[in-house]
Amino acid sequence: MKILVCISHVPDTTSKIAFTDNNTKFDTSGVQFVIGPYDDYALARAVELKASHGASVTVLNVGEASTEPTIRKALAIGADEAIRVNAFPSDSHFVASQIAEVAKQGSYDLILMGRESIDFNGGMVHGMVAEMLGMPSVSPVMRLDIEGDLAKMSREIEGGHEEVEVKLPFVAGCQEPIAEWKIPNMRGIMSARTKPLNVLEPVEVGEFSVVENYELPPAKGEVRMVDADNVEELVRLLKEEAKVL
Amino acid sequence: MSVLVFIESSEGEIRKSSLEAVSYAAALDRGEVIALAIGEAEESALAKAGISGASRVLHAKDEQLKEDNIMAYASVVAEAMEKENAEILVLAKSSLGDAVASRVAIKSNAALASNVVELPDFSAGFKVKRGIYTGKAFVNVDLKAEKKILAIKKNAVPLKEDGAPCAVDAFASTVNEADFALKITGVEKAEGEILLPEAEIVVSGGRGMKGPENWHILEDLAKSLGAATGCSKPVSDMEWRPHHEHVGQTGIKVSPNLYIAVGISGAIQHLAGVNSSKCLVVINKDPEAPFFKAADYGIVGDAFEIVPKLTAAIKALNA
Numbered sequence: 018m019k020i021l022v023c024i025s026h027v028p029d030t031t032s033k034i035a036f037t038d039n040n041t042k043f044d045t046s047g048v049q050f051v052i053g054p055y056d057d058y059a060l061a062r063a064v065e066l067k068a069s070h071g072a073s074v075t076v077l078n079v080g081e082a083s084t085e086p087t088i089r090k091a092l093a094i095g096a097d098e099a100i101r102v103n104a105f106p107s108d109s110h111f112v113a114s115q116i117a118e119v120a121k122q123g124s125y126d127l128i129l130m131g132r133e134s135i136d137f138n139g140g141m142v143h144g145m146v147a148e149m150l151g152m153p154s155v156s157p158v159m160r161l162d163i164e165g166d167l168a169k170m171s172r173e174i175e176g177g178h179e180e181v182e183v184k185l186p187f188v189a190g191c192q193e194p195i196a197e198w199k200i201p202n203m204r205g206i207m208s209a210r211t212k213p214l215n216v217l218e219p220v221e222v223g224e225f226s227v228v229e230n231y232e233l234p235p236a237k238g239e240v241r242m243v244d245a246d247n248v249e250e251l252v253r254l255l256k257e258e259a260k261v262l
Numbered sequence: 263m264s265v266l267v268f269i270e271s272s273e274g275e276i277r278k279s280s281l282e283a284v285s286y287a288a289a290l291d292r293g294e295v296i297a298l299a300i301g302e303a304e305e306s307a308l309a310k311a312g313i314s315g316a317s318r319v320l321h322a323k324d325e326q327l328k329e330d331n332i333m334a335y336a337s338v339v340a341e342a343m344e345k346e347n348a349e350i351l352v353l354a355k356s357s358l359g360d361a362v363a364s365r366v367a368i369k370s371n372a373a374l375a376s377n378v379v380e381l382p383d384f385s386a387g388f389k390v391k392r393g394i395y396t397g398k399a400f401v402n403v404d405l406k407a408e409k410k411i412l413a414i415k416k417n418a419v420p421l422k423e424d425g426a427p428c429a430v431d432a433f434a435s436t437v438n439e440a441d442f443a444l445k446i447t448g449v450e451k452a453e454g455e456i457l458l459p460e461a462e463i464v465v466s467g468g469r470g471m472k473g474p475e476n477w478h479i480l481e482d483l484a485k486s487l488g489a490a491t492g493c494s495k496p497v498s499d500m501e502w503r504p505h506h507e508h509v510g511q512t513g514i515k516v517s518p519n520l521y522i523a524v525g526i527s528g529a530i531q532h533l534a535g536v537n538s539s540k541c542l543v544v545i546n547k548d549p550e551a552p553f554f555k556a557a558d559y560g561i562v563g564d565a566f567e568i569v570p571k572l573t574a575a576i577k578a579l580n581a
């Protein structure tokens with residue numbers, strides 16, 4: 018079984034978000050980049066399937082050279098090889114087109130990624146890739162088991178979950194609790210240095226969206242503290258001041 | 263030209279977020295607003311899309327569409343866009359909406375913007391504002407393709423309620439057997455509960471609640487407010503609460519009018535899921551809990567004393 022895991026390279030969840038160049042560029046100063054947390058779940062499940070089903074795991078990132086430390090981390094966690102498509106991931110259409118192209122070349126049985134990236138939060142890439150490849154897509158997936166050529170999954174819906182079955186190959190957008198995040202060990206880190214990381218040039222894609230500029234939300238006002246012995250006052254404030262009751 | 267709105271229902275009624283999407287489509291003022299419902303639903307319930315501005319509802323009710331099959335639904339939506347000559351598809355951001363919209367974008371060669379929070383600016387191009395970095399920022403993007411898909415963030419755009427129920431017409435869609443490669447073998451869903459992502463008020467508990475046996479305190483408060491219940495990640499990790507109640511960066515992102523956080527420290531990853539709430543109330547025994555910095559109202563004290571008192575005060579207000 019060949020598994021392709023698509024990872025995004027995103028600011029750590031504790032990052033302070035700021036912009037430069039007249040609000041047209043993300044300010045990377047002091048920002049630590051990580052594998053997208055949802056993609057990290059997908060990777061963790063792929064590594065588990067590698068152990069249980071003897072699969073091979075390829076990680077794929079669409080990004081510029083600065084993403085390579087993030088890709089090496091994925092190799093350290095347990096992927097066998099990596100591909101970087103050398104381009105800035107400008108929008109979901111562009112990224113999906115690059116992934117679909119790599120997927121066509123590699124004929125993977127399973128294409129996993131996070132349900133969404135935590136920078137642009139579109140949550141659209143998995144469905145786009147699947148449609149481009151004419152494959153089924155399932156997202157957000159909370160459980161994934163493979164039995165022969167059949168995948169059994171649990172997909173989260175509002176207020177519950179749905180059990181889904183599909184034959185390989187297909188595309189899944191993953192989320193917890195599909196697997197536990199894996200921390201690379203020393204041996205993993207050492208071996209990641211010599212695992213293959215192939216760099217491909219992007220295919221051309223038409224323009225679907227162009228970023229004009231970024232904005233930050235308005236600053237939050239001061240918190241108003243209410244005495245613990247006076248919850249009636251809180252109720253009054255919620256009704257009369259905040260007008261939410 | 264027209265604007266198509268894919269609408270979803272829960273417990274027999276169109277979801278509020280879908281009505282927001284219909285309202286948004288009407289406010290676009292880019293032609294007739296046509297709603298599309300797929301699967302089982304009562305006509306009288308679907309007709310209410312008219313109240314939010316739809317001129318008619320298309321209902322695809324083929325037996326095979328009873329379950330929300332992502333692939334089949336995407337085919338129906340793309341077919342309706344084509345038949346109705348729709349320039350724009352609008353839908354509420356949801357578990358199903360995202361999965362369907364992404365496939366339709368490719369089928370219809372449309373530009374897609376997700377998490378849209380405002381009406382577009384048509385003065386030069388088609389510029390939409392959407393939330394990014396999990397509520398920590400926004401981006402203005404210009405959509406370039408002829409067709410556009412806009413997935414609207416919940417509780418971000420005004421709800422129109424002054425229209426009249428409209429006609430509901432059957433939509434005969436082409437059944438594409440290949441779409442049924444995806445098989446839904448079971449559904450488990452809480453009945454009669456307010457859906458967390460749709461709720462106007464959310465009562466949420468963290469590790470400070472000490473254990474699942476104490477959740478009735480929060481459930482009583484939620485009931486008195488007509489609220490949904492949520493929780494922090496450790497709470498769902500420890501299985502005190504089901505996963506679909508987990509709020510935050512890696513869970514559900516909520517944007518209710520009121521979010522009441524009880525015994526939650528306010529880690530940045532939790533805040534990422536609640537930062538678009540209109541009003542945040544924090545109850546925590548630690549005056550230094552980081553959540554207070556993000557809150558509108560706060561009470562320092564023991565949740566086990568404060569929450570029952572709050573429930574009583576709400577009940578007194580409602581009485």
Ligand SMILES: Cc1cc2nc3c(=O)[nH]c(=O)nc-3n(C[C@H](O)[C@H](O)[C@H](O)COP(=O)(O)OP(=O)(O)OC[C@H]3O[C@@H](n4cnc5c(N)ncnc54)[C@H](O)[C@@H]3O)c2cc1C
Pocket residue numbers: 030054467468469470471493494495496497508509510511512513524525526527528529530531532535545546547548551563564565566
């Ligand atoms: C990549 C990543 C993603 C994450 N995603 C999420 C996410 O999506 N959602 C999420 O919630 N977390 C997420 N986390 C975890 C997050 O960092 C915190 O660990 C978590 O939110 C803490 O949960 P908590 O506030 O319930 O528990 P704690 O931090 O343990 O806080 C418990 C609070 O309860 C208070 N308390 C205790 N007893 C009482 C009492 N009797 N009355 C009143 N207050 C009391 C304490 O003062 C304390 O503030 C993520 C972490 C990482 C690294």
